[in-house]
Amino acid sequence: MLNNNQYIFGIHAVIEALEAAKEIDKLYIKKDLNGELAQRLVVLARQRQVPVLRVPVERINRITRKNHQGVLAVVAAVSYCRLEQVVPMLYDNGENPFIIVLDGVTDVRNFGAIARTCDCAGVNAIVIPERGSVSVNADAVKTSAGALNYVPICRERSLVDALRYLRDSGFNIVGTSDKNAQPFTSAQFTGPVAIVLGAEDKGISPEVMACCNQRVVIPEFGHINSLNVSVAGGIMMYEVVRQRLADNQWVE
Numbered sequence: 001m002l003n004n005n006q007y008i009f010g011i012h013a014v015i016e017a018l019e020a021a022k023e024i025d026k027l028y029i030k031k032d033l034n035g036e037l038a039q040r041l042v043v044l045a046r047q048r049q050v051p052v053l054r055v056p057v058e059r060i061n062r063i064t065r066k067n068h069q070g071v072l073a074v075v076a077a078v079s080y081c082r083l084e085q086v087v088p089m090l091y092d093n094g095e096n097p098f099i100i101v102l103d104g105v106t107d108v109r110n111f112g113a114i115a116r117t118c119d120c121a122g123v124n125a126i127v128i129p130e131r132g133s134v135s136v137n138a139d140a141v142k143t144s145a146g147a148l149n150y151v152p153i154c155r156e157r158s159l160v161d162a163l164r165y166l167r168d169s170g171f172n173i174v175g176t177s178d179k180n181a182q183p184f185t186s187a188q189f190t191g192p193v194a195i196v197l198g199a200e201d202k203g204i205s206p207e208v209m210a211c212c213n214q215r216v217v218i219p220e221f222g223h224i225n226s227l228n229v230s231v232a233g234g235i236m237m238y239e240v241v242r243q244r245l246a247d248n249q250w251v252e
Contacts, residue, residue, distance in 0.1 A: 009068035018044040023076040025135045026051045030070030051130045077141045080155045086125050087169050097192040101127040103208045104199035106134050112143025113230035119147035121237040127154045163211035166194045175204050175212035184216040189240040190247045197233050
């Protein structure tokens with residue numbers, strides 16, 4: 001159950017929030033809700049790049065029993081960024097960009113742990129898709145120990161398009177998978193790099209993996225043969241740190 005400062009309900013209130021450019025994580029609309037106001041609401045949401053989920057009214061009722069009129073907006077705990085804004089700024093500032101891309105990670109605890117490591121390892125931004133991804137809510141911020149207040153989150157409509165943009169911007173795109181033969185320590189991380197981490201159950205989707213320049217594996221020797229995604233992410237991030245320190249980067 002969300003607390004009162006995490007959602008906005010009612011069609012007029014949500015329209016006002018969108019018009020005021022309030023950060024909305026996602027928008028639930030009752031499946032059969034139509035009419036002029038509903039159409040206006042959907043248009044505004046698309047203009048603000050807010051995911052719209054058409055759901056049974058029971059789904060909204062499970063969140064609030066107040067007079068929601070078939071509309072409920074989940075408020076984002078942080079402000080989202082766009083890659084097209086972040087990447088040029090990093091280059092303009094003389095940074096050697098380091099980005100983490102999450103494909104299908106939905107567990108808020110894993111996401112928070114990844115964000116915490118990102119902040120410690122000097123990651124410049126985390127990229128998530130609009131759909132099929134964890135929500136950046138208050139629980140995620142708490143789990144990250146506040147790291148999500150410092151690491152920019154880029155929410156992109158298409159991860160494939162986002163990775164193509166990064167590749168065209170000079171990034172080495174490295175995908176992690178237990179089905180790849182190249183050891184992760186043999187990949188090149190000293191230049192601009194984006195590391196892609198997939199969901200624990202499905203891994204990186206084939207279309208996203210096809211965008212990767214390099215595909216690497218973290219060796220596993222036990223019986224479970226499945227590293228937690230936040231642990232795998234930490235290993236990959238600190239390999240970047242190790243290589244960049246060895247290359248005399250980040251020297252105070």
